[in-house]
Structures are given as C-alpha cells and as structure tokens.
Amino acid sequence: MARKKGRDITGWLIVDKPAGITSTSVVNKVRWALDAKKAGHAGTLDPDATGVLAVALGEATKTVSILTDALKCYDFTVNWGAETTTDDASGEVLRRSDMRPTGAQIEAALPGFTGEIMQVPPAFSAVKVDGERAYDLAREGEAPELAARPLWVESLTLLEAGAGTGRLEMVCGKGGYVRSIARDLGRELGCLGHVADLRRTWSGPFDVEDGVAFDRVDRDAGDWLEAQLLPLQAALTDLPMLRATPEGATRIRNGNPGEVTGGAEWGELVWVTDATGPLCIGRYQGGTVQPERVFNL
Incomplete structure (x- = not known):
C-alpha cells in the first residue's frame, strides 16, 4: 500500500x-x-x-x-551558585560557589555581553564535531571541544534580581545560546550560574x-x-516587497529574472508578488529581480 x-x-x-x-x-x-x-x-x-x-x-x-536570521527575544532566569553539565537545571552539578551577585554587580557585567561577542556553545548542543552532534558525544562521556562563534546581542537587560537568581531578557541574532550566556555570566561574576527557565517571547515578526x-x-x-x-x-515583513509586471511574473515563475515595479538597493534581498500572491524571494538588480526561491502556490 x-x-x-x-x-x-x-x-x-x-x-x-x-x-x-x-x-x-x-x-x-x-x-x-x-x-x-x-x-x-x-x-x-x-x-x-x-x-x-x-x-x-x-x-x-x-x-x-x-x-532564522531574524532577531529573537528570550526571557530567562539564572540560578547563581552552580555550573552544570548542560548549563541548565537538567544537568549534573559540576562546580558550586557560595558567592551571590547583587543587582548592581549583574548590571555592571552586562555590557560585556552585548554587541558582537564570541560565544562557545554548550557541550550539550546540536553543534557538529567531526560529523557528530556535540550532545551525543557529551552523553557518551566525552568532552567535545567547541570553537567560539560570533553572536550579535542586541540587548541584555536585567529584569529582576532575586535571592540567588537573576531574571534577564536578551534580544539576539542567529545562533545564540542562552545557556552559554548564563554560564559565562556566572563565570564573569565569579559565582557560577545556569539557566533555571527559559521562554522565547518573540521571533522576528511572530509573538x-x-x-x-x-x-x-x-x-x-x-x-x-x-x-x-x-x-x-x-515571515517576510523585514524584506522590501516589489510587484512583478505581468511579463515579469511569468519569467519569475520559470526561475528567470523578471521585471518589477518599485525599487530597492542593488543586490538587496526582496520578495516579489503579483495579483495571485507571493512569487519569490530574490535579489534586486535595478528594475528586475533574480529569483533565489520561487513559490509554487
């Protein structure tokens, strides 16, 4: 069957x-x-x-x-005083500290975690190491060596400082690990830390x-x-929208550059529509668009 x-x-x-x-x-x-x-x-x-x-x-x-490339916002709580294998509450405790940061100390450390930063992903992550997922290696008892990766952090804000906890909000770009932020912030403050809970409140245009x-x-x-x-x-609200001419729409549907009305920067990623709906995502080339992905609607 x-x-x-x-x-x-x-x-x-x-x-x-x-x-x-x-x-x-x-x-x-x-x-x-x-x-x-x-x-x-x-x-x-x-x-x-x-x-x-x-x-x-x-x-x-x-x-x-x-x-995936759009900014995303996370609301998360960090428990201070312990670092874990997974950098969150599900892991085993690796190290403990009796130190607890004040709100002022947390605030003072946050600028070092904003802008373009380098971040090492958690050992328990989907990053590939020699063709294998890091979390598979970590579960087998290996300690995968993960390279630091660039991350754009638009903002990192302390929302609340509790007794042994800190609630923060982070807006970041593609590839950000909140667990790494908690781990590295705990190390920077000298008190260690891991994520207690994590909620993504928006992703690009979606709330x-x-x-x-x-x-x-x-x-x-x-x-x-x-x-x-x-x-x-x-999902395309951050891209310029251009309208295809009737002849341009036919060419675009066949994967060829098509004529459009409206303008954008040369080489800018745009999306194209006509009376029938979205046609493609492509690059603007001065009056025409070279389609990269054509929609079959």
Missing part, C-alpha cells in the same frame, strides 16, 4: 511550545494534525524551554532561513501572544487549527 503523502498546505503556525518536548516533536505533531505534506521550524528551542516555535508548512518552508497552545494542536486539529495559519509572507 502506498504511503499517504499529505496535503499541499502552506502557511505558518505559531506554537507556544511547552516544556518537556522537543521542537521536532512539535513539528511532527503539527504536520500530523494538519495532514501536511511538508513542515519545518525556524529556530530550535531546548526541550525544557517554552515559547514561540514558528512552524512552516509547504511553500513557507522556503522562507525559514529568513526567520508568543499569537501562539497556539500545544495541547490545542491535538484537541482542535482540523478546521480550527487550519484557520490559525498565517500566510507565507508573514
């Missing part, structure tokens, strides 16, 4: 991911609930983390890289307040869930 492939359904479903489930499991559940042929997500959340997980369906998967609770993906699968889908172009 041939395996059912699913429906050609396109759009974005914003899920408020609960703790205790992987991002891949969320995507698989959404794909099943909507009987979608194709699905993916824009930015992994740790199993213990909650908040915005943007799930792309169908042709929207061609825009995932745009959202957690617009997210669907994960239990409703099961409970309300069908017409209600499909009605929550956002259009493909919802």
Whole structure:
C-alpha cells in the first residue's frame, strides 16, 4: 500500500511550545494534525524551554532561513551558585560557589555581553564535531571541544534580581545560546550560574501572544487549527516587497529574472508578488529581480 503523502498546505503556525518536548516533536505533531505534506521550524528551542516555535508548512518552508536570521527575544532566569553539565537545571552539578551577585554587580557585567561577542556553545548542543552532534558525544562521556562563534546581542537587560537568581531578557541574532550566556555570566561574576527557565517571547515578526497552545494542536486539529495559519509572507515583513509586471511574473515563475515595479538597493534581498500572491524571494538588480526561491502556490 502506498504511503499517504499529505496535503499541499502552506502557511505558518505559531506554537507556544511547552516544556518537556522537543521542537521536532512539535513539528511532527503539527504536520500530523494538519495532514501536511511538508513542515519545518525556524529556530530550535531546548526541550525544557517554552515559547514561540514558528512552524512552516509547504511553500513557507522556503522562507525559514529568513526567520532564522531574524532577531529573537528570550526571557530567562539564572540560578547563581552552580555550573552544570548542560548549563541548565537538567544537568549534573559540576562546580558550586557560595558567592551571590547583587543587582548592581549583574548590571555592571552586562555590557560585556552585548554587541558582537564570541560565544562557545554548550557541550550539550546540536553543534557538529567531526560529523557528530556535540550532545551525543557529551552523553557518551566525552568532552567535545567547541570553537567560539560570533553572536550579535542586541540587548541584555536585567529584569529582576532575586535571592540567588537573576531574571534577564536578551534580544539576539542567529545562533545564540542562552545557556552559554548564563554560564559565562556566572563565570564573569565569579559565582557560577545556569539557566533555571527559559521562554522565547518573540521571533522576528511572530509573538508568543499569537501562539497556539500545544495541547490545542491535538484537541482542535482540523478546521480550527487550519484557520490559525498565517500566510507565507508573514515571515517576510523585514524584506522590501516589489510587484512583478505581468511579463515579469511569468519569467519569475520559470526561475528567470523578471521585471518589477518599485525599487530597492542593488543586490538587496526582496520578495516579489503579483495579483495571485507571493512569487519569490530574490535579489534586486535595478528594475528586475533574480529569483533565489520561487513559490509554487
């Protein structure tokens, strides 16, 4: 018997991911609930983390890289006084400290973690080392050597300083590990630290307040869930929008440079539409756009 492939359904479903489930499991559940042929997500959340997980369906998967590169916001709490194997509360304690920072001390350290910084990912992460995931090596008792990577931190703000804890908000670019920030901040303050809880409150144009609770993906699968889908172009709000001429639209649909109205910077990434809807993402070339990803809608 041939395996059912699913429906050609396109759009974005914003899920408020609960703790205790992987991002891949969320995507698989959404794909099943909507009987979608194709699905993916824009930015992994740790199993213990909650908040915005943007799930792309169908042709929207061609825009995932745009959202992955967008700024994201995290609200997280750090427990001071211990460093763990995973840099969060799920790991085993490696070292302890009796020191506890004041709010003023935390505030004073934050500028060193903003702007363009270099960050070493956690040992328990999906970073590949010689073709293997770091978390697989770490689970086998190996200590993978991970190289520092550049990260843009737009802002890092102390929201609340408690007794032995600090609640912070970070806005950062692609590839940021909040667990690494907690670990490195604890080391900088001399008190050690790890993430106690973590919530992504927004990702690019998508806000957690617009997210669907994960239990409703099961409970309300069908017409209600499909009605929550956002259009493909919802992820493209940071790109200039240009309109194709009738002849340009035909050429773009065939993967060729097509004439557009409106303007942008030469070589700038834009998205193109016509009366039928989004046509492509591509590079502006002075009156025409060279498509990089064409949408088959």
